[in-house]
Amino acid sequence: MSLAPLQQRLSVPSRQLGAPGPDAAQLDALLEAAVRVPDHGRLTPYRLVLVRGDARQRLGEATAEIHARNEPGAPAGALAKDRERFNQAPVIVVVVARVTAGHKVPEIEQVLTSGCIAYNLLLGAQALGFGAQWLTGWAAYDRDVASLLGLAANESITGFVHIGSVLQPAPQHPRAALADVLGEWQG
Template structure:
């Protein structure tokens, strides 16, 4: 059986980069296509592709930031200038941002929960792919993922919601390890009840 120790090591050491510390360059068109293609290679019961992508790059990030700042002003009317400036520059934290949109098809034999989980798997695959390509990546939602006005701006349909925003760029600071669960605390063996 073929074995890829490099893949195992990547999975054991993968760590999200912080969007706040990302810098240029981000993935070029070919690298981004690779990340998206790997993102789309997830378990997908019924071959529904219950997700889609919206890519923000170049000046589109600034234009979307202006919308975020305007909406935030309405959501938080007492927000200070510093916070509004942060909102305006939010998508400038990374060279590329990809919104992963979960889209559920209700009323079919494929459980909605499986469709939602598939979108989550897309996000994780994208993080791993970006890391393998040498980029930093972070999966964020934050307030704008749940705001109805932003949802309309993104063109979300009735059964769509943001699974996450994947920030992609180069890392400017070293990542430190964070505590991970002790397997003994989260793993158990199921045993049948004694008769």
């Protein structure tokens, strides 16, 4: 057994991803594996929305329109970034948290389940030889964007996971030293 997939995991910036993306069989296998997450109470507090092909450009245009409407003085560069944000990677998986309020399973546990899916997508994409990046940004927290994607009132965007072929090597970032983040409680 090897911890290499975890030890080598890194995010590839979405602007460094391109075609080809996973084929249909690879994508199905990736998504099936990604949803094998801890799910206290078996609530299935998540769902996935695929954005591919021309829909990527349409999502970017709609996102830019929402941004301009919400912030009339938004800089042109920010709106241009919105228009292009979904155009690099051939596949974007919108991971959605679907929270059941008032359930015995705390809401935070339900949201964490969807976060596990986003992380599994990163690991799985890399295992298949692709790159991936989990992004949020303002659009992940905007109710108009959520409505655009068909989310219900009890749903929120956990992240946009961009998946594609790595066009250039991803930068390595410093990681926290284990000694700086590990403690031991001894009662």
